[in-house]
Amino acid sequence: MLVAQEEAAPGAGSDPPIPAAAKAHRPTLWAALALTALLGVLVILSLLIGTGSSPFARAWDYLLGDPAARADAQLRLAVVDVRLPRTIAAVMVGVSLGVAGCLLQAVTRNxxxxxxxxxxxxxxxxxxxxxxxxxxxxxxxxxxxxxLVGGMAASSVVLLLAATGRAAGSPLRLVLAGSALGATFHGLTSYVLLSTQSTFDTFRYWTIGSLAGIETSDTYPLLPLIAVGLLVAFACVRPLSALALGDDGARALGHRPTRVRFAVAGAVTLLAGSAVALAGPIAFLGLLAPYAARTVTGPRMAGQLVLSGLIAANVMIVADVLAxxxxxxxxxxxxxxxxxxxxxxxxWIARSSRMSTAGAA
Structure with a gap:
């Protein structure tokens, strides 16, 4: 009888088994913590390193609160008025582009x-x-x-075009409308620039994509827009996960694919429009960050959004410091x-054998 009881309760003193779902989330959690810590280090480095003549050690003393360093007006100008605003902008632009790219890849399954x-x-x-x-x-x-107004206006027209017709709200219609309207705006921009050469120099400086010259006051109006975009993005986590099963599967789970796509497009407009307004057109970041995030998270949508934003923010700060x-x-x-x-x-991604499995679906 004693033997039977011992066999019925093996490992009675051992820890309870960890659920498989918790184990699956561990890599994402550790990656998020590591990227957050790295982001903190990079923010400090961004405040210490710059194109000015202020030495690294003096900037470090300023951050530590050294009275002599805090009394240096030139050092304060370099750290607080020049490096701090562009560091904040780099984080905002990186998070916005990373999350927006992740949303687009999920909603278009591309x-x-x-x-x-x-x-x-x-x-x-x-x-x-x-x-x-x-x-x-x-x-x-x-x-x-x-x-910002131009980006939002373009996206609004795309949404109106995608909402009409028999295939309203489909991913293909959304992509085609965006590509067509983007080409139209590009042609109009070129026409105006050729007509008025005096604006070309100023526009050329904006369109190359840079964080130089950004002031703290430039970031304040965009913070609410980015916050709303992020809230909508995370509110769409469950619908997007269902949408990965296809429109019929999403409807069977009680979601409306067309509304989900329009909500995602609105979030992308706020996020990408704010990022472009701050730094100009930044290529590749919104494409590569979600791809890197999926290698850790797999198909879990919430983890993809978090890691995409963190990865893009880290990459943006590194690129800005190197610049x-x-x-x-x-x-x-x-x-x-x-x-x-x-x-x-x-x-490399296009040639990778894993690209077919790296989609949001």
Whole structure:
């Protein structure tokens, strides 16, 4: 009888078994913690390193609260007025583009979808050109507002076009409408620039994609928009997970695919429009960050969104720091560095045997 009881309760003193779901979430949790810690380190490095003449050690003393360093007006200008705003902007742009790219790849079930797919980039560029040419825009903040309005207007027209017809709300219709309207805005932008050469120099500086010259006041108006975009994105986690099963599967689970796609498109508009308004068109980041996140999370949508935002923010800060020091005393546009890295990576992804399994579905 004693033997039977011992056999019926093996390992009575051992820990209870860990559920398989908890084990599956462990890599995502550890990756999120590691990326958050890395982001904190990179933020500090971004405040310490710059194109100015302020030494690294003096900037470190300023961060530690050294009275002599805090009394140095030039050091305060470098750390607080120059490096801090662009560091905040880099985090905002990275998180926005990473989450927006993840949303687009999930809703279109296309692992190569990126944030320019809804015409946001070309719409923002057209808005900047209109402001410079016909409304006498001069300040960076005014250019930011025109870029944001142009991006949102372009995306709104895309949504209206995708909502009409027999295949309303389908991924293919959304992509085709975005591509067509993006090409239209690109042509209009080129026409206005050729007609008024005086605005070309200012527009060229914006369109190369850079965080130089950003002030703290430039980031405040965009924080609510990015916050709303992130809230909508995480509210769509369960519908997007259901949508990965196909439209019929999503409907069987009680979701409406068309509404889900329009909600996602609205979130992408807020996120990508804010990022483009701050830094100009940034290529590859919204494509590569979700791909890297899926290698850790698999098909889990919430984990993809979190890791995509963190990965993109880390990459954006690294690229911005390198942009300050690669060709001192001048500065390299951050979009150029991202393109030099993103181009070869995109080729590798396209040739990878795993690309077929890297989609959101």
């Amino acid at each position: 692992p190569l979808a990126e944030t320019g797919l809804l015409g946001v980039n070309n719409g923002a560029a057209f808005g900047v050109v209109l402001g410079l040419t016909y409304f006498g825009v001069k300040s960076p903040f005014a250019m930011l507002l025109w870029a 300050r020091v690669v060709i001192r005393p001048w500065e390299t546009p951050v979009s150029v560095l991202l393109a030099l890295v993103g181009g070869p990576l995109l080729i």
